[in-house]
Amino acid sequence: MSSHPIQLEGDNQAGDLSPKVARFGLGLAAVGLGLGLVLGFMSNDHDAFSHFWFAYLIAFCFVFTIVLGATFFTIVQHLVNAHWSVSVRRLAELTMANIPLFAIFALPLLIPVLSDDVEVWKWASMGHGHEAADAAETAGEQAHAGPAEAHDLATELAHEEHEHFVSAKEPYLNRTFFIIRLFAYFLLWWWMTKFFFKKSVDQDTAEGIAPTLGAKKISAVSVILFAFTISFFSFDMLMSLDETWFSTIFGVYIFAGAFLSCVCWMVLMSKFLQAKGKMTKVINDEHYHDLGKWMFAFTFFWGYIAFSQFMLIWYANIPEETHFYAARLTDAWTGWTWCLLIFHFIIPFGGLLSRHVKRNTNVLKYWAIYMLVLHWVDIYWIAMPNYNRSEVGASNPFGLMEIALAVGMFGVLIYGVGKKSAKQALLPTGDPLLGKCLGFKNI
Amino acid sequence: MTNDKNFYGLLAEFEDPTALCKGAERVRDAGYKNWDCHTPFPVHGLDDCMGVKFTRLPWIVLTMGLIGLATGVWLQWWTNSVDYAYDISGKPVWSLPANVPVIFEVTVLFSAFTAFFAMWGINGLPRWYHPLFRKNSFAKATDDGFFLAIEAKDPNFALGRTGDFLNTIGAKQVEEVREADEPTGLPGNVKAKLWITAGVMLIPIGMVYQTWDSTTTQPRVHIVKDMDKQDRFRAQGETSFFEDGRMSRSQITGTVAEGQFYEDESFVTGKDGDSHIAALPASLTVDEEFLAEGKKNFEIFCGLCHGNTGAGDGPIHERAAMLAAQGEAKWVQPTDLNGVRIVGMEDGKIFDTITNGLNTMPAYGGQIPAQKRWAIIAYMRALQAEYGEEGPSADELAAMTPVERGELVLNQQGCMACHTTNGSPLVGPTFQGYAGSDIKLTTGETVKGDLAYLTESLREPLAKTREGAIPGAMVPFPNITDEQIADLFEYLSTLK
Numbered sequence: 001m002s003s004h005p006i007q008l009e010g011d012n013q014a015g016d017l018s019p020k021v022a023r024f025g026l027g028l029a030a031v032g033l034g035l036g037l038v039l040g041f042m043s044n045d046h047d048a049f050s051h052f053w054f055a056y057l058i059a060f061c062f063v064f065t066i067v068l069g070a071t072f073f074t075i076v077q078h079l080v081n082a083h084w085s086v087s088v089r090r091l092a093e094l095t096m097a098n099i100p101l102f103a104i105f106a107l108p109l110l111i112p113v114l115s116d117d118v119e120v121w122k123w124a125s126m127g128h129g130h131e132a133a134d135a136a137e138t139a140g141e142q143a144h145a146g147p148a149e150a151h152d153l154a155t156e157l158a159h160e161e162h163e164h165f166v167s168a169k170e171p172y173l174n175r176t177f178f179i180i181r182l183f184a185y186f187l188l189w190w191w192m193t194k195f196f197f198k199k200s201v202d203q204d205t206a207e208g209i210a211p212t213l214g215a216k217k218i219s220a221v222s223v224i225l226f227a228f229t230i231s232f233f234s235f236d237m238l239m240s241l242d243e244t245w246f247s248t249i250f251g252v253y254i255f256a257g258a259f260l261s262c263v264c265w266m267v268l269m270s271k272f273l274q275a276k277g278k279m280t281k282v283i284n285d286e287h288y289h290d291l292g293k294w295m296f297a298f299t300f301f302w303g304y305i306a307f308s309q310f311m312l313i314w315y316a317n318i319p320e321e322t323h324f325y326a327a328r329l330t331d332a333w334t335g336w337t338w339c340l341l342i343f344h345f346i347i348p349f350g351g352l353l354s355r356h357v358k359r360n361t362n363v364l365k366y367w368a369i370y371m372l373v374l375h376w377v378d379i380y381w382i383a384m385p386n387y388n389r390s391e392v393g394a395s396n397p398f399g400l401m402e403i404a405l406a407v408g409m410f411g412v413l414i415y416g417v418g419k420k421s422a423k424q425a426l427l428p429t430g431d432p433l434l435g436k437c438l439g440f441k442n443i
Numbered sequence: 444m445t446n447d448k449n450f451y452g453l454l455a456e457f458e459d460p461t462a463l464c465k466g467a468e469r470v471r472d473a474g475y476k477n478w479d480c481h482t483p484f485p486v487h488g489l490d491d492c493m494g495v496k497f498t499r500l501p502w503i504v505l506t507m508g509l510i511g512l513a514t515g516v517w518l519q520w521w522t523n524s525v526d527y528a529y530d531i532s533g534k535p536v537w538s539l540p541a542n543v544p545v546i547f548e549v550t551v552l553f554s555a556f557t558a559f560f561a562m563w564g565i566n567g568l569p570r571w572y573h574p575l576f577r578k579n580s581f582a583k584a585t586d587d588g589f590f591l592a593i594e595a596k597d598p599n600f601a602l603g604r605t606g607d608f609l610n611t612i613g614a615k616q617v618e619e620v621r622e623a624d625e626p627t628g629l630p631g632n633v634k635a636k637l638w639i640t641a642g643v644m645l646i647p648i649g650m651v652y653q654t655w656d657s658t659t660t661q662p663r664v665h666i667v668k669d670m671d672k673q674d675r676f677r678a679q680g681e682t683s684f685f686e687d688g689r690m691s692r693s694q695i696t697g698t699v700a701e702g703q704f705y706e707d708e709s710f711v712t713g714k715d716g717d718s719h720i721a722a723l724p725a726s727l728t729v730d731e732e733f734l735a736e737g738k739k740n741f742e743i744f745c746g747l748c749h750g751n752t753g754a755g756d757g758p759i760h761e762r763a764a765m766l767a768a769q770g771e772a773k774w775v776q777p778t779d780l781n782g783v784r785i786v787g788m789e790d791g792k793i794f795d796t797i798t799n800g801l802n803t804m805p806a807y808g809g810q811i812p813a814q815k816r817w818a819i820i821a822y823m824r825a826l827q828a829e830y831g832e833e834g835p836s837a838d839e840l841a842a843m844t845p846v847e848r849g850e851l852v853l854n855q856q857g858c859m860a861c862h863t864t865n866g867s868p869l870v871g872p873t874f875q876g877y878a879g880s881d882i883k884l885t886t887g888e889t890v891k892g893d894l895a896y897l898t899e900s901l902r903e904p905l906a907k908t909r910e911g912a913i914p915g916a917m918v919p920f921p922n923i924t925d926e927q928i929a930d931l932f933e934y935l936s937t938l939k
Contacts (some may be wrong), residue, residue, distance in 0.1 A: 441487040
């Protein structure tokens with residue numbers, strides 16, 4: 001198979017669009033993150049910026065999961081030798097290449113990890129030195145303070161149980177190991193994405209298909225490493241916000257949202273590029289149809305995993321597991337939980353079911369934006385209830401700061417992709433499967 | 444159209460998929476309706492070239508999927524909460540999260556089966572024979588031949604013109620296809636064999652049905668043994684599962700079993716603290732229905748001994764008294780429920796007695812629900828209103844001698860159920876010669892039969908036990924006043 005079997009039509013280079021996008025992204029990031037920071041200062045009422053850090057963590061995880069989804073997308077296309085996706089694969093590659101950029105934006109999160117005052121990861125400030133017992137005691141009372149009339153004995157038992165859980169997890173959930181792990185994840189992902197990106201770009205100009213074969217060779221082991229790292233990353237970043245709770249399926253749940261939002265992001269990128277006159281001849285309804293299939297499939301997969309997690313916990317009814325849902329099904333959080341079920345699952349399931357929707361790219365575009373918003377709600381729903389869980393009948397803090405930070409972090413992604421798109425074509429021009437991809441038709 | 448009845452149509456072979464697609468476009472545009480293409484593999488875009496409308500299969504699948512969803516909901520709702528509602532640890536009989544997996548699976552099942560079988564149905568499958576199979580060249584349709592066939596029944600079809608048309612649109616070769624002259628259906632003997640097979644397959648099903656739907660003196664045939672004989676814990680049975688080897692589990696300390704929590708504790712004990720409640724719990728309303736329930740249960744459980752009027756003359760008493768008269772049994776007549784003692788007894792005390800039993804009366808708490816025990820008491824009160832005795836008034840009592848009053852106490856308190864005054868002991872000792880006698884105790888000591896001992900016997904019967912007596916047979920009489928005991932002793936002193 002020759003490496004240049006076909007003559008590509010249309011404009012497939014980002015050209016001067018690249019710096020424009022980067023500038024726009026930078027502006028968005030500066031305004032969003034700046035506004036978020038200012039609002040964080042203004043709203044700080046004696047909680048040592050805990051609210052701000054929660055909002056920042058949510059914004060970071062919301063956008064960074066898209067990058068992780070793109071990493072998986074690229075790896076799995078190589079793994080299964082997919083040909084339909086070749087013309088859109090570079091879009092995923094441009095997204096995943098921003099791991100180092102997001103590593104920089106992960107660094108501020110070390111402040112809540114290392115600070116004794118900020119209460120984001122509560123285990124962090126209780127798991128060190130002689131203060132451990134005292135801190136655990138306070139947190140235990142706070143975490144399990146039920147209604148005002150709660151029985152003393154129940155509180156005491158809950159406290160003991162809480163202490164037991166936290167001390168049992170101490171070898172894993174401590175500052176040193178947590179930071180080591182974060183560095184390990186980012187190093188591995190950085191290496192992985194760099195490798196796949198380089199192979200793909202090399203193939204653009206290479207004689208023969210050695211770079212593609214090289215990528216395929218590593219794809220199987222990469223997908224396994226990715227599965228482990230995204231699971232533990234989810235455990236560390238989001239699940240450990242509630243230091244007593246655990247759910248082994250949690251990593252899969254985050255993965256489902258990550259891949260779903262990545263596909264939505266790719267639809268939006270394709271639509272944007274085509275609106276700017278790029279890639280018009282290489283991405284057609286067939287490719288959108290397949291991206292739409294992924295959106296539909298992962299909307300359902302997300303619902304399937306979310307329900308699997310819920311049902312086992314609901315059915316077993318063990319207090320140490322149910323408190324996660326108990327918190328989200330009481331007071332102000334009930335509405336958000338129902339919102340997820342209805343708007344993140346039932347409505348898009350019906351909306352994306354038809355092939356006509358998937359092939360109508362203008363409609364699909366709005367579904368993509370819709371699902372990205374819901375992805376943010378999902379992450380918010382996971383993280384934010386931990387912010388004020390100690391307060392009885394606590395409200396859900398949601399305001400301009402959350403929105404500003406999420407938009408700003410999205411600007412970072414746009415900036416990163418804009419920057420990365422300058423140096424090479426917007427699609428893997430030398431990929432041996434590109435010909436098949438362009439001639440691809442859904443039945 | 445052609446007049447030849449057996450003429451099927453024309454079969455045109457094309458060089459490759461591209462040629463076939465181009466040809467198909469021409470046939471489509473020429474307005475033909477009854478025609479089709481045959482290729483060894485799915486050719487992308489051929490549907491468009493042929494002008495085939497997009498399949499309606501998705502709508503059929505969607506409809507059946509929704510029906511499957513509804514079936515899944517209905518199936519579980521009807522079986523779990525309507526037809527066979529079963530309380531398991533107090534869990535709700537209908538709770539949606541638990542039913543989602545089955546709903547999901549039934550939806551998938553209906554959708555998948557529909558997609559598969561509706562596809563067959565729409566395509567007219569299975570089809571064992573087709574006139575095109577009669578052409579040897581058509582065998583290439585499974586290998587490297589690309590065919591287009593126009594049927595003779597098409598309104599536009601005309602043998603010569605259509606043949607020429609096919610040649611002009613790029614057909615490599617055009618053949619005429621004729622139906623076979625002989626019948627093309629399944630041969631008669633094959634059909635017969637299929638019917639016989641189907642009939643034979645019904646026999647085991649019929650046999651199963653027969654064993655289920657007939658009576659027999661032989662042991663039942665268990666088709667599905669696991670379902671007919673399920674492992675389960677039987678009350679009072681043995682098991683190796685629990686450490687103590689018992690299947691019955693006692694209630695866990697500090698817990699309340701499902702359905703056994705009562706806001707009003709006295710409703711199930713008849714007690715308020717240590718004392719018995721005087722009247723029925725306030726939550727109960729005594730009306731005709733309640734009394735009818737009381738009557739029914741009184742006659743089932745109480746009437747056999749106490750008699751249906753409560754006079755202590757039930758059929759068991761009659762027979763036992765007859766046997767006792769013949770010296771074949773010892774028998775204590777059941778209490779007359781209309782006697783002064785029971786008329787004056789608190790409702791709570793009667794409830795306690797029904798629940799836990801007293802002396803020879805067994806406990807009925809396990810057999811009669813609390814509500815019905817109260818109904819029985821309400822009915823007893825109705826009987827007492829009709830037959831009940833009233834004791835002498837306070838003035839009358841004051842006018843009586845202590846000995847007379849003592850005799851009244853003896854009768855009203857039912858002492859004579861176990862004791863006698865004529866020297867022949869019954870269950871308890873006789874009262875003849877009681878006063879002032881020496882009474883030997885189980886401890887070997889001897890006490891005098893005086894007022895102090897009588898008082899103690901009535902208040903705390905277990906304090907001292909007479910030699911030869913059954914410990915606990917004598918119950919405490921906390922309601923007797925000291926004056927009544929003194930009167931009683933006066934009366935007993937007359938029995939020499």
